[in-house]
Structures are given as C-alpha cells and as structure tokens.
Amino acid sequence: MTRDVLIQLLYIVAFALFIYGLMGLTGPRTAVRGNWIAATGMGVAVVATLLTPGMGNWWLILLGVAIGTAAGVPAAKRVKMTAMPQMVALFNGVGGGAVALIAWVEFRQSAGFAHEPTYVAVASLFSAIVGSVSFWGSLVAYGKLQEIVASRPVGVGKLQQPLNLALLLVSVGCAAAVVAGADSSWLIAGLLVSAAALGVLVVLPIGGADMPVVISLLNALTGLSAAAMGLALDNTALIVAGMIVGASGTILTNLMAKAMNRTIPAIVAGGFGGGSGTALAVDGDRSVRRTSAADAAIQLAFANQVIIVPGYGMAVAQAQHAVREMADLLEDRGVTVYYAIHPVAGRMPGHMNVLLAEADVPYERLKEMDDINREFARTDVAMVIGANDVTNPAARTDPDSPIYGMPILNVDESQSVIVLKRGMATGFAGVDNALYFAPKTTMLFGDAKSSVSEVTEELKAL
Template sequence: MTTFIAVLYIISFALFIYGLMGLTGPRTAVRGNWIAAVGMGIAVIATLLTPGMSNWLLIALGVAIGVVVGVPSARKVKMTAMPQMVALFNGVGGGAVALIAWVEFRTTEGYAHEPAYVAIASLFAAIVGSVSFWGSNIAFGKLQELISGRPITLGKLQQPVNALVLIAAIVFAVVIATGGDAELLMIGLLVAAGVLGVVVVLPIGGADMPVVISLLNALTGLSAAAMGLALDNTALIVAGMIVGASGSILTNLMAKAMNRSIPAIVAGGFGGGTTVASGGSGEVRPVRSTSASDTAIQMAYANKVVVVPGYGMAVAQAQHVVREMAKLLEAKGITVAYAIHPVAGRMPGHMNVLLAEADVPYEQLKEMDEINSEFAQTDVALVIGANDVTNPAAETDPGSPIYGMPILKVNHSRSVIVLKRSMSSGFAGIDNELFYDAKTSMLFGDAKSSVGEIVEELKAL
C-alpha cells in the first residue's frame, strides 16, 4: 500500500507540472486546468488511503462544504471581480495551512518526540499561512472597495509595529520549538502572524495590488510546501513548491514592470484613491474632447489601430463590444492589435483573461516590449480605462512617483483617443500627462456605452 500511495503521488505531481505547462497559452489553459484538477483528485485519493486515516464523516462534510461554497462562487463570479476571488481563494489556502499546523501542534502535544525539522517546518507554515490568510483578506477588502484603496498607515510607527509583531511571532515559534507545549503559545503565534498580515497589507495602495496578489500567492505556496514537509506528504510539498516558485517569479516580474523593488512595495504607501486630476501647480489644464462619431471616422480611415485596455474596460465589462468594434475595423482592412501592460488591471494577466473571454485572437495580444516599437507606425491608439501604465511622466518627470516605470508608449502614436468616465486619476493618484498631449482626445462616458456608440457609427460608414 505504501508503494501504491507513492506511485499515486508521483502521478499527481506529474499532472500538476503538465497542467501548469498548459497555462502558458489561452488555447491550452482550460485543458491545463483540467489536467491539474485530475492530479489533485489523485492526490486526495492517495491521502485518504494513508494508513490510520479516520474521521471519514468529518472529511466528507468538509469536502461537501467546499463543493457547495466553491463551485457556485467560481461559476457566478464576474470576470471584473476575478482579482478579488483570486485573493480570497488564495487566503483560504493559507488559512487552511495555518489550521493544519495548529492541529499538528495539538495532536503531537507541542511536537513532543517529533524531529526538529517537523516542528520548524510546521511553525514556519503556521506563521506564513496566517500572514497569507489575513493579508489576502485585506487585499480582498481593498479590491472589493470594502476598505479604502488608499494606503492606510501608522505613519512613523508603521515599520516598528511591523517589526514588533514579526518578532513576537518568531519568539512564540522559538519557545514552542524548544519545548513549550502550552496551547496559548500557538494561539499567540497565529494571532501575531495574523496581525502582521494585516499591518503589512493595509499600507499598500491600489497601484501595487497586482504585485501583492502575486506575493501572497507565493507565500501560500511556501507555507503549503513547509506543511507537506512536516506531514511527509510528497504531493503537498511539490504542489506548494510549484505555487511558491511560480508566484515568486511572477512577483519579481510584476515588480520590474513597475520599476519598484519588492521591499519598497511591502513598505507600502503607493497608490490608491480617486484624486481629481489638475495641473501640478493646482491650475486646471485644458483637454480636447471628442465624440463617438469623430472617433469612428478617425479609426475607419486608419491603417492600424491599437487598443490599450485597462481596469476601466474591466469595470464597464466592455470586452465583448470592443471585440465587435475590432471585427468591424478588420472587415475594412484595418490592422487591429491590443497592447497589454504587465500590471494593467488588478491582477497579473487580468486583461488577457478578459479579452480571451471575448474570443480575441491570442496573436493580436501584444506584450509591452513587443508593441512599444509599433506605436510610431500606429494611426490611432484607443486607450480604454488604462491610466498609470500610459503616463508619459514615467519617462519625463524625475519627480513623479512612477518615474522609471516601463509604460506603453501610446504618446508615440499619430493620434490617441482616451475613453474615461472623468478626469480622475488612476491607482497611483497622480495626473496622467497623456491627457493633455496635443494629439490626445478624450471621449468621456462609460466605456461599454462609448464603444457601443462607436460600433454603431462604424456600421453606418
């Protein structure tokens, strides 16, 4: 039986890896998810076959609750709310690991007679899992706008408080590892780690949310791997390491895309809010407004149009009507492409997911490094709700908080049309200098309605 279980685990994590490979493209992503799901099913079966497994009623109840809550939630969630769901589900994973560590502490009487590595791995999993759970819940609250997207800080006390609760969690862990078996010690560790998760994420502004989601995802993976080590569960170790490694790589890529270090992001204080844009010295600067009719005419006589999607497109759920507009342009012989910034939206790949839902051909999705060289040959750049990622101040204003951040160079296009509800700022809370460029026109209104009007005008041409 031991050999059979080991073979099942090998098959399961092989399917995890093969499924992950499928996520590299939209055509294979669904299949990759199903393959990884089959792998997880096999891993669960292998775990249930482990000698000494009992409490079958509780196990069945837990599975039933998970299915009843998880399946409807995943099926009904809107694509615009996907970042919130990712944050919430990720947090649940970290919380589960923390609870398992607590159970392990109780069943082993404070890790008595357990090897040192079991205690260390379990305590590490408890701290990191609790940080991930509470941090992910704060991220969910910010994304769902239950909590202000602005940085919420303690001022000069922020870093000392962070350090204090981290030290407290470590002290509890050391006392437990050296023989302490009082349950209050474990409770204190979980509480201190939970407070750490809250006070670390609260000061992080909306502009950094894509990176935070990736970082918390990586932490959940690392905590799961550590718990797998403590439980001697091969599948949990491998799955946790895959999540931890991929999340860490993605976090690093997101940070580079914003030209910010991960420690600076964790320190918080960047982005959030809806400050009304005006001139840097307080004066109101003029912008040029346009209409759906003029926009349609301008694009109808273009050779190349580049659509630049942002969170505004997601909020308006305009992806389907954008695809309809693109089809009309392509029927007129106009080349259409989509410029994707790595941190556009509120989670990594947010725009890719939305556009894939609207059946936009994957070949038309151009990453930032690829599309930037094409803007000079672009007749019309249509910016739909993207703000900070198109701000030329990142290249021209050394005093700007986003200076040095790689951007989509839409200002190099022959003409720029920006679709926005108002002149409000993006997550970084600063003016977008693109709006005041002589070649930029603003089309104010709900993105879905505005693009719908453009579609009707194109049909009439």
C-alpha cells in the same frame, strides 16, 4: 501491489498531471485544458492521501469536501470577470488560513510537538506564521480590491516598519519557545495572533497600484507554507504542490515587480498608490479636448494601424466583446488592429489577457509591452479603454512623479490618442495622467461598453 506502492504511484501520476497542466497555462488556447488536467492531478493526489493508513474519520472528511464544494463551485461560477482578482485573493488566503489551522491542530494533538522531531516542529511553526500572514494579508488585499478597505496606503508613518519588525519578532519568539520545549497554548495563540496582525499591517500600507504584485506575492507565500506543512506531515502531495505554487508565484512576483521598475522590498514597504479617485484639476493650458463617437469612428476608419490599450475600466464595463466587434469591423476595412497589454494592467496578473481571450480575440493580436512599444510611433490611432497609470508619460518625464521610472506603454508616441473614461478620476496610483491633456489626445466620456458600441454603430454607418 501493496497499498504503499499504489499510493506512491498515484502521487507520481498526480505530480505529472500538475506539471503538464501548468504547461497548458502558457497560452489561452490551452489554459482551460491545463486547468482541468491540473485539477485531475489534485483529485488523484487527494485519493492517494485518503488511502494513507490512519487518515481518521472518513465521514468528517467527506463532509468537509462537500461543504467546500458547495461553497466554492457556485462562488466561482457566479463571479464576474471584474471581480476575478478579488476571488483569487480570497481563495489564495483561504489556503494559507487552512495551513495555519493545521499547524494549530498538530500543536494541540502532539502536546506542543513533545515527541516529534525538531524539523516537524520547525516546519509546522513556519507554516503557521506564513499561512497566517498570507490569510490575513489576502483578506486586506480582497478588501482593497473590493473597495471595502481604502485602496490608498494606510499606515502609522515612521512607526510602521518598527511595528512590523516587533510583530515578526513576537511570532518567531513564540515559535522558538515551542521548539525549545514549551507547550503552553498561549504560545501558539500568540504566534497566530501576532502573525495575523503582521499580515494586516504589511498589506494595509500598500496602495492599490501594487495590488497585482501583492496578490502574486501572497500566493507564493501560501505555496511555501503548504510545502513546509507537507514536510511536517510527511505528505508528498503537499510538498510538491506547495513548491510548484511557491516557485511559480515567486517568479511571477519578480517579473511583475520588474515590469513596474520596482523592488519587492520597496513594494512591501508600502506608500505607493492612492486610488483616491479624486478629480484632476482642469484649468488654463490643462484643459482636455472632448470628442464624439462619430468623430472617433472617422479617425479609426481612415487609419492604417490602430492599437487598443485595455485597462481596468474595460473590465468594469465588461466591454471586451464590444471591443472585439469594433476591431472586427476595422479589420474588415483593412485596418491593422493590435492590443497592447501592460504586465500590471488590471488588478491581477494576466487580467486583460483573460478578458480578451473570453471575447475570442486572436492571441496573436495581443502584444506585450516590449513588443508593442516600438509600434506606437507608426500608429495612427491609439484607443485607451480605461487604462490610467500604465499610459502616463510622467513615468518617463517627471522625476517628481511617484511612478517615475515605471515602464509604460508609449501611447503618447501615436499620431492621435482617443481615451475612453467615465470621468477625470485618477488611477490606482492616485496621480494625474499627463496624456489626457496632450494636444493629440481627445476624451470620449461615458461607460466604456456603451461608448465602444456607439463607435461601432458609427463605423457601420460610414
């Protein structure tokens, strides 16, 4: 068997493992195995690539692998589930940045693609633009999620879109000049800098409420840039892996945008989601009703059906295991318990599913929005744990609300609602939640994990 045949066979095995691993990500029971299978596929693809003649300095390559492993493995092991969205944004951005750097190196080594086919230059420069946008945009998304950067929209008003368009034209203009035969290093530098500025200025005006969609969109862009670079380098592994990431990321982005009843262009245009954390006004008929752990336990214990609505507040408090223990006690009493999962609850796609799967919550108890909404009308108690915007009835009733038209969980249709929150701060969208002031709603203030544990102890005492 020749080396070329062996390389192609290894690539085929790798692609089969990619696809099989991706299939495993459709459910929590097979997700871990799916990740390992896909990772094995990537390992096979790396081996096949290293076998390619003329790969270069093996010691330098191994040094890079060692440094990446030493940085990535401990970071992934130590990251808290609450910080998982930030890690996803950061790691995704690193992929885009790597592609942009590869494009820069290819430009320098080929003297501006002087003796390369036109498609190589076009694919490389496309990768440089998209990869740079993805890298710098992902850094801003990381900053917003980590609250290093203000989660509210930050922009320059009416000049925002003209400025973004100007930066895009500069990037494309530099790329066109290179394709036309120019080989000045200033052109590739101008391309990368303008694309970097574009990535920053596109994400900055997008509010915290849209960050899950932004993460997914940037992930898709990274995949597309990797696929284009694979075309330029004639690397089959990059092409296939990049297209899988790009296609799946695009589909996920579209699904999440629909879940918010918004279009992707509207999200990219920015201006939605405050995340300022300002306190809601409480006066007159807008007062809230407080409850205690003992009263909440009584309501839950004598209910026929309870729906738990998790949100980012549950993630912050790491309350998923306490929630599972409470739900087990209720089920032992004959209470039917479901978990209502909104598509954009938390700070990344599937955030709540991952947290609850970690606590071994039965998968059949997790209900997506379309399936669970019909259940709220016959539910005795809905317990909202740190979810804000996805439960706000203003999305249905107030045409002046920024979130009007966004599909929500119909928590307000339950017989009674218990909301667990630290205080009266707004959610990512920065708007008041009318649910908190409804007559059927009571508020249990405090850390979610502590509050749930107190309710559990009261249930045990009944």
